[in-house]
Amino acid sequence: AQSVSQHNHHVILSEAASLELGCNYSYGGTVNLFWYVQYPGQHLQLLLKYFSGDPLVKGIKGFEAEFIKSKFSFNLRKPSVQWSDTAEYFCAVFGQSSSASKIIFGSGTRLSIRP
Amino acid sequence: DAGVTQSPTHLIKTRGQQVTLRCSPKSGHDTVSWYQQALGQGPQFIFQYYEEEERQRGNFPDRFSGHQFPNYSSELNVNALLLGDSALYLCASSLGGGVGDTQYFGPGTRLTVL
Numbered sequence: 001a002q003s004v005s006q007h008n009h010h011v012i013l014s015e016a017a018s019l020e021l022g023c024n025y026s027y028g029g030t031v032n033l034f035w036y037v038q039y040p041g042q043h044l045q046l047l048l049k050y051f052s053g054d055p056l057v058k059g060i061k062g063f064e065a066e067f068i069k070s071k072f073s074f075n076l077r078k079p080s081v082q083w084s085d086t087a088e089y090f091c092a093v094f095g096q097s098s099s100a101s102k103i104i105f106g107s108g109t110r111l112s113i114r115p
Numbered sequence: 116d117a118g119v120t121q122s123p124t125h126l127i128k129t130r131g132q133q134v135t136l137r138c139s140p141k142s143g144h145d146t147v148s149w150y151q152q153a154l155g156q157g158p159q160f161i162f163q164y165y166e167e168e169e170r171q172r173g174n175f176p177d178r179f180s181g182h183q184f185p186n187y188s189s190e191l192n193v194n195a196l197l198l199g200d201s202a203l204y205l206c207a208s209s210l211g212g213g214v215g216d217t218q219y220f221g222p223g224t225r226l227t228v229l
Contacts, residue, residue, distance in 0.1 A: 004157075032215040043118075044158070044205065044220040090157050094215030102173050102214055105150075105157030 002027045004093050006106035013081055014114045021076040021109050023065075023091030033074040034092040035065055036105075044090070050074065061085070083113045117142045119221035121206050127227045128196050136191040136224045140208030147189040148218060149181060150205040158205055164189050165212035193226075201228045 005024045013019060025031065035047040048059025055067040065076045074091060091106040120139045128134050140147050146165045150158035160173040164183035178194045187208075193200055203225050207218035 006157075034217070036218075036220075043222050044207075044218075046217050046219075049217060092157075096215060102160045102171055103148075103218070105159070107155070107157050 002093060002095050002102075002104045004091055004104050004106040006089075006091055006109050008109045009107070010110045010112070012112045012114065015083055016080050019076070019078040019081050019085070019111070021089055021091075021111070023074045023076065023106060025072050025074070025091075025093040025104075027072075027093060027095040030096040032094040032096065033065075033067055034094075034103075035059065035063070035074075035076050036090045036092060038088045038090070040087065047076070047089070081111075081113050083115045085111060086113045087111055119206055119208050119219055121204075121221040121224050123224060124222065125225045125227075127229065129229050130196055130198060132196050133192065133194045134196060134226060136193075136204050136206075136226070137188065138191070138206030138208075138221060139188045140206075141219045144208035144210050144219065145187050146209045146212050146216075147183060147187065148207045148209070148214075149189070149191045150207065151175070152203040152205055152223070154202075161191070163212075163214055170212060171214050196228045198228050201226060 003026045033050040036044045037047045038044045050057045050067045058064045088108045090108045094103040122137045148163040149161040152158045162172040167183045180192045183189045203223040205223045206221045209216040
């Protein structure tokens, strides 16, 4: 069965620190991978996605993620965080192969940035 | 460009009652998916509607049902409410019926079951 793990439930960083949020999934076939973000009081919105091609994906607001197929990982990174990056981040995976596939979200990582 | 809208924003019901939640997709989108987000958890996929039919379904009982109208808007119905149904219900829209496509989310409906 598909599953998604986000091991960091709450991450606290100072401004200008580097960020890496982990996302691991279990699915043996081809996947579509997503990071969604929810800023305080706002809707969930797409940060970046990987469907195929270059495994290093760049998203909005300076975020990037790298798909490492051998590690079943899609970690989110940002070299220098800002206070405005305070939000909840969700990794999501869709397994392409099965006719019964559905998109699975991780439980989320809350990111708090100290000014 | 109108985004995804949902109504109502908040709802309080008692156990055993029935509830209907509504969603209008983003302009130009024809596919609606529904998710349940419990406190402290990620969204869980309930089902997806495309061309007025349920196309995919997550691990939710038959108490959860839906409908899509010709204008692509959608309803989520939950019968025989349980305390555990208390959650934020999210609607997301996309184009073309693909489950693995980018989802555009609405603000959600907060359902409280007493």
